[in-house]
Amino acid sequence: MRRVYLDHSATTPVRSEVLDAMLPFLKEDAFGNPSSIYSYGREAKKAMEEAREKVANLIGAEPEEIFFTSGGTEADNMALMGTVAANEKKGRHIITSSIEHHAILNTAQYLKKKGFKVTFLPVTKEGLVQVEDIKKAITDETVLISVMHVNNEVGTIQPIKEIGALAKEHGITFHTDAVQSVGKIPVNVDDLNADLLSISGHKIYGPKGIGCIYIRKGTKINPILFGGAQERTYRPGTENMPGIVGFGRAAELAAKELDSEMERIKSLRDKLIEGIKERIPDVQLNGDLNNRVAINANFAFSNVEGESLLLSMDMKGICASSGSACSSGSVNPSHVLLAMGIPPKLAEGSVRFTLGRDNTEEDIDYVLENLPQIVEHLRSISAF
């Protein structure tokens, strides 16, 4: 059976070029600990610094501003918890949006429980944060604004540049979760006015278990983990060398191929959107069509429940997801769709398709051939 993977926002396969770069560090040749002074260690250290430079290049940063973490989640946690810890004297208010990934949302909720004030901004029905709302939310106590660059469920691109400018104007640290934007749209920390920015390796065809936080020089932030002096004391623990090197290579390739690859994917994605609209009645595209990354299409199929739709698609070899990967399997409709004002039942019948390097024209044809029947079948069973 054909397998059509349309869940690239959940995770991506490691590219063969990336694996090639990693392999020496998974073998006897180059397994050293980069903190060691002997040759094995020095070689590892050199490779690590090269990778750091590649990641920095992807976002227009300096290598010294990149700190490797275990992934996007840790980077997000550090952005929030590290910033409030470093600014305790200044204030205890942070602003974020209601459509962030759980790595931000749940950390913000934790801080709220600890007595911090947290503003969760609403979004428009297109899934966009409004700069005006942030203006209104800022107080003298505000120490951090964190708004994601691209939403993981509906792919909407937030007005980060403007939000960043506003934060700068008020002397407030600005973080953006760029896990879903790097490799999909140009990301430049200076253009975006970002002080802190999170990236995850496995979303850009790098390995899982590695990511980074960009920390603009001079930004006040504390580490959240304690131990050895790695990552200039910002992130202790023996460095994940294969992960770091793979992440570096993935970043390098993502930067190089961004334009051509996204153009190709956009035309496939648009074909998918048009095809679904044409062939399936009572569907609705969730999220703004224009302010949206090229890989994302998110549809609400009325009177169809998401899990049974996903499972039926899987039986045809089509992999997609409802909401963020970590909450599918659970019974809650997506917090993002609800925040956009989509009724719970429609939110529950929503599916996210996210395209990637491996997808072809034939993949899309295959989906358009099979999906209508699947939806029709489930609707024929449905109690509504």
Next chain:
Amino acid sequence: MRRVYLDHSATTPVRSEVLDAMLPFLKEDAFGNPSSIYSYGREAKKAMEEAREKVANLIGAEPEEIFFTSGGTEADNMALMGTVAANEKKGRHIITSSIEHHAILNTAQYLKKKGFKVTFLPVTKEGLVQVEDIKKAITDETVLISVMHVNNEVGTIQPIKEIGALAKEHGITFHTDAVQSVGKIPVNVDDLNADLLSISGHKIYGPKGIGCIYIRKGTKINPILFGGAQERTYRPGTENMPGIVGFGRAAELAAKELDSEMERIKSLRDKLIEGIKERIPDVQLNGDLNNRVAINANFAFSNVEGESLLLSMDMKGICASSGSACSSGSVNPSHVLLAMGIPPKLAEGSVRFTLGRDNTEEDIDYVLENLPQIVEHLRSISAF
């Protein structure tokens, strides 16, 4: 030139069997996100649970008691911070030793700064924590005792079973950092009376960037990172599949080969110790010889400075370290040796040799041939 790697306590190469287990998860075949409901995801989930079982088997635990982390450092941080957070109402005192790894020490220092009471236990000149000292340190406020199983610098085996029994008697959570003991001596969480236990993958021929914390059923502990519902909400973030699977395989092999391999290594290590004592004057073995893992030899060479000794050895292809990997390169003599009452200058002239799977009789001969000249040369330069 021959390369003799004698720094297996810093890190170990990934075994080829481990790499083989990891490879499918670094290729297109099995890259899924284990939280996804479709086939790719379910396959990943299955592999993850198998790995969990293998790690559990290594320490006599149930699979549901194993929670994957990004390494030993994160596990140690979680043990301390997660326990005090979950026991805030009960008390604010923790007990640890002065020879812990920095992942424990610096976390304990952080907690101290936050207003917690922390007792750093002294050790004997052989490098052993005394159960009597713990008895005296326990108060009504004590919520956690954390003592490492095996010290990373001198390899001493601590009286964990007794400490654990004491903790149990007082209803205090007991954590042991077993990063340097698993794979070297038998580790069984029930025998040790451990409620929490840390392991790191790359110390047992698994990959870097993966580890776990064992949490005995019923132990009160909070997560320290927030986000998705992975690891039953104890540790969010997309799972590091290749890392997890590699860790699982490494754990399986470590359990199987423990006895035979350690017997072989012990005889090599003893040969190294005897040879150094015979051939080099004014040396002293740091740490108890008997309560010690088989892989470790730690020598103080008087009137020789550690860094220049390490570098001279490196030029002969011999890789060793002074103190813990993350602090070599820095100028401070080891906190462990100082805590054992070794004078700073002797501590500075100390080198840790840690043997591993790849070492042979010839490696030891090579070291014994070259080391005397190196030490002699440096002593001939030395101002003392």
Next chain:
Amino acid sequence: MYSEKVMDHFTNPRNVGEMKDANGVGEIGSPVCGDTTRVYIKVKDNIIEDIKFKTYGCSAAIASSSMLTEMVKGKTLEEALEVTDEAVAEALDGLPPQKLHCSNMAASALHKAIEDYQNKNRKAS
């Protein structure tokens, strides 16, 4: 994740549909997830002669409905009322823990349909 039985009943659900001449109808919506099951029965001489269902819900909910209808078809009302959600889940070779509540829905909808039939019948007699 799901047993083969669940997958079979999910992909080829038995007794799906509406029933024009039903003499009992029951509907239940899960408070947990908004899923909804409607069960139609045709009872004659105290026996469930025919049964149909419609379900909006996850695969476990659909499979449970399908399995239940098979289990009670041809049974007396008393026998049918004894079929518990556990029995449905068991007949499906088990359900994942977080999906157990789904088997609940099917049995509850059936109970409501029987109640509906009995209410109507009482009035009629």
Next chain:
Amino acid sequence: MYSEKVMDHFTNPRNVGEMKDANGVGEIGSPVCGDTTRVYIKVKDNIIEDIKFKTYGCSAAIASSSMLTEMVKGKTLEEALEVTDEAVAEALDGLPPQKLHCSNMAASALHKAIEDYQNKNRKAS
């Protein structure tokens, strides 16, 4: 990490040793790391005719001592005093930032040795 020059001077340090007939000796211990350098000089007609050193310390400390002795041998005392630690580090093609303080030690020990020579000389004259 280290330049080739550092490695060369570390492995083959020049002018190592003690000097029986030195007329100036200076010793300095680094407060940072306990490293110690002792410099012996033989001065004749205001010129450093011979120089030796002994160093307990890291490779950078040893290489710096060695490089310094080469740089000042044959120079007048005034010229020798002008050789700064930066100059030593530069002559070694640089040192890692955390090791810069090591080059300090060599120059300081030399300054002490010159001082010692001048003190003795003053008394003698």
